[in-house]
Amino acid sequence: MATWAQIGFQNSASPLMEQLIFFHDHALLILILITTLVGYFMLSLVTNKFVNRYLLDGQMIEIIWTVLPAVILIILALPSLRLLYLIDETTEPSITLKTVGHQWYWSYEYSDFKDIEFDSYMMPSNDLEKGQFRLLEVDNRVILPYLTQVRLLVTAGDVIHSWTIPSLGIKADAVPGRLNQLNVFFNRPGVFYGQCSEICGANHSFMPITVEAVNPADFLSWVKSF
């Protein structure tokens, strides 16, 4: 989950989010280098006394300032396109989870085994126990197995909502009358949080998402106990 004054990404919980973070690091380095260079060029321009009122062109510098940005763009584009197609690779999900957004809670349906359905409301701040997180905890968490491909179908029952888990790097709008599909893969157990990401009324900020990734045996025990 995010903490106060956090600027960077949360720790990744899936291989795709890990790759997204790597690409972000790569792009950030290039941006810092470009900013440094441009700042230096500006300083250099301001502090020189060169004057040439009849300057028309300069072939060499024009070649440099065309080729160099093109090379930088290629260095950025190659990992970007690699990641873009990696995200869209087809998978064979083992489980399907349906998510329906309502004002102002999420409901979940597991239809693969038996018909498991439950609603997930935010825990009121007054009811929180010590160690629980304000505005993030829910009464019924989504339980999913880790190291397992999961298909997530997202929709809504009234207005547009948006289902997201930042540490997985996934987000999809929950649109009434439409099913959006996400592929979910946890590479470690844990509890992961998200919040509704599309303005949906008075309590838009108070309908969080909490997913608990457990080992497959525990997941099956949970399914049996339902």
Add this chain to the structure above:
Amino acid sequence: DLGSIPCFRSSFLNGIGGGIATGLTYFLFTSKVKQACNTAVLSFAGITLSYWVYCRYSWSQNKFNVTMLKTAMKEQVAREGTDTDFQLNRPQDKS
């Protein structure tokens, strides 16, 4: 925290050191201050970017090898004592 990004700190340290060294060397040979500064800054950018690409590539290769090793170790724990135990298939055990 930029320092916790793998290869970030080493890339910048190598870039800054290499840029200063290149600029000083240029100045030693030519005594031109402005061009030496330009050389230093451009070298900094080039060395930083080159070292970053090299460092991240070797880091990702190493990470892949470590992941393979971890997976093999986990599998070995499950296979130990069974017919598919990795140790049973070593050539020196067969002779």
